[in-house]
Amino acid sequence: MTDTKTSLPEVRERIDSIDRQIQELISERANWAQEVAKVKGEGLSAIDYYRPEREAHVLRMVVDRNKGPLPDAEMVRLFREIMSSCLAQEDPLKIGYLGPEGTFSEQAVRKHFGHAAYGLPLGSIEEVFQEVAAGHADFGVVPVENSGQGMIQVTLDMFLTSDARICGEVELRVHQCLHSMAGKLENIKRVYAHAQSLQQCKTWLRMNLPGVECEAVSSNAEAARLARHADDVGAIAGETAGKVYGLKTLATGIEDRADNTTRFLVIGRSLFPPSGNDRTSLLITVNDKPGALYDVLSPFARHDVSLNRIESRPAHSGKWQYAFFIDVSGHINDEALQGAVKDIEQSVAQLRVLGSYPVALP
Numbered sequence: 001m002t003d004t005k006t007s008l009p010e011v012r013e014r015i016d017s018i019d020r021q022i023q024e025l026i027s028e029r030a031n032w033a034q035e036v037a038k039v040k041g042e043g044l045s046a047i048d049y050y051r052p053e054r055e056a057h058v059l060r061m062v063v064d065r066n067k068g069p070l071p072d073a074e075m076v077r078l079f080r081e082i083m084s085s086c087l088a089q090e091d092p093l094k095i096g097y098l099g100p101e102g103t104f105s106e107q108a109v110r111k112h113f114g115h116a117a118y119g120l121p122l123g124s125i126e127e128v129f130q131e132v133a134a135g136h137a138d139f140g141v142v143p144v145e146n147s148g149q150g151m152i153q154v155t156l157d158m159f160l161t162s163d164a165r166i167c168g169e170v171e172l173r174v175h176q177c178l179h180s181m182a183g184k185l186e187n188i189k190r191v192y193a194h195a196q197s198l199q200q201c202k203t204w205l206r207m208n209l210p211g212v213e214c215e216a217v218s219s220n221a222e223a224a225r226l227a228r229h230a231d232d233v234g235a236i237a238g239e240t241a242g243k244v245y246g247l248k249t250l251a252t253g254i255e256d257r258a259d260n261t262t263r264f265l266v267i268g269r270s271l272f273p274p275s276g277n278d279r280t281s282l283l284i285t286v287n288d289k290p291g292a293l294y295d296v297l298s299p300f301a302r303h304d305v306s307l308n309r310i311e312s313r314p315a316h317s318g319k320w321q322y323a324f325f326i327d328v329s330g331h332i333n334d335e336a337l338q339g340a341v342k343d344i345e346q347s348v349a350q351l352r353v354l355g356s357y358p359v360a361l362p
């Protein structure tokens with residue numbers, strides 16, 4: 001890009017000139033976003049301007065155009081922030097998540113909605129569903145699955161009793177750290193963490209802190225908060241939580257699996273149009289009778305709809321009734337999926353479309 005003779009001041013001058021152009025273009029973009037808002041109607045609330053399918057489309061174009069050197073995920077992050085700021089010109093979105101500040105859920109909120117959205121830390125996953133249903137939060141972000149630990153049952157069960165819709169998914173690489181106030185591994189007598197995180201770091205704990213007492217608490221950030229008050233207490237939490245609570249980091253990357261990833265769902269109150277690369281989540285309740293699962297699954301094959309995941313839970317509607325959480329490729333408006341749903345409805349107790357939403361971006 002530069003020949004060896006280019007001096008540092010020359011390179012910086014070039015960077016300054018690019019920054020001026022980028023800044024002008026960002027301002028121009030923000031003006032156009034205001035124009036879009038005018039078309040949608042003035043004086044509406046943030047949620048009425050938000051278009052997840054359009055955002056996913058914009059970000060996919062960013063990925064397609066990316067020629068490096070920045071990785072796709074970085075480019076997506078930068079453009080996500082630009083869109084977040086453009087949208088917040090009206091009124092920032094309010095997003096509920098499992099708090100306190102510093103949780104992986106908060107990181108997922110930032111990954112999906114950017115930093116211009118207003119984060120509402122809540123006490124539990126149940127509360128996130130309640131605050132969204134009550135309209136106190138526009139959307140909520142809840143963990144649903146970990147690559148090593150499987151499904152998060154509290155989240156699935158909330159769909160059995162609430163009308164929440166799924167409007168998006170976020171995948172987050174989860175890097176766990178051990179933090180403490182004193183910063184000395186040999187002092188640690190007890191480790192606090194969320195139960196899932198203790199599971200994710202089982203091998204590391206056995207090898208490095210054998211015999212140390214491990215206690216599950218409501219979130220990793222809560223563990224970090226508790227660790228502030230004693231020198232012999234360690235907390236497993238992400239890097240951010242360690243910083244937020246002023247702890248020293250004793251070890252990083254202590255998760256047993258290198259690809260440790262948590263999938264989060266964005267929950268809201270309505271369905272959104274197709275983005276071009278979508279997933280649909282269905283909740284199907286069946287009675288315990290021979291061939292029940294076959295009757296649910298065979299229409300997908302017949303209509304050429306690919307099944308991404310299936311999870312069963314006891315339904316709350318009756319004894320020996322089962323609820324299947326099924327994710328398939330495509331949007332509920334797609335002809336193939338409509339056909340499959342119509343066939344399934346003939347044989348099941350209940351079928352509810354939880355949502356159709358853009359497949360997670362990098």
Ligand SMILES: O=C(O)C(=O)C[C@]1(C(=O)O)C=C[C@@H](O)C=C1
Pocket residue numbers: 033036037049050051052054055058082083084086087
């Ligand atoms: O295209 C729109 O509908 C817009 O409102 C603009 C824009 C953007 O900045 O690109 C902003 C917010 C929406 O969530 C989607 C996209």
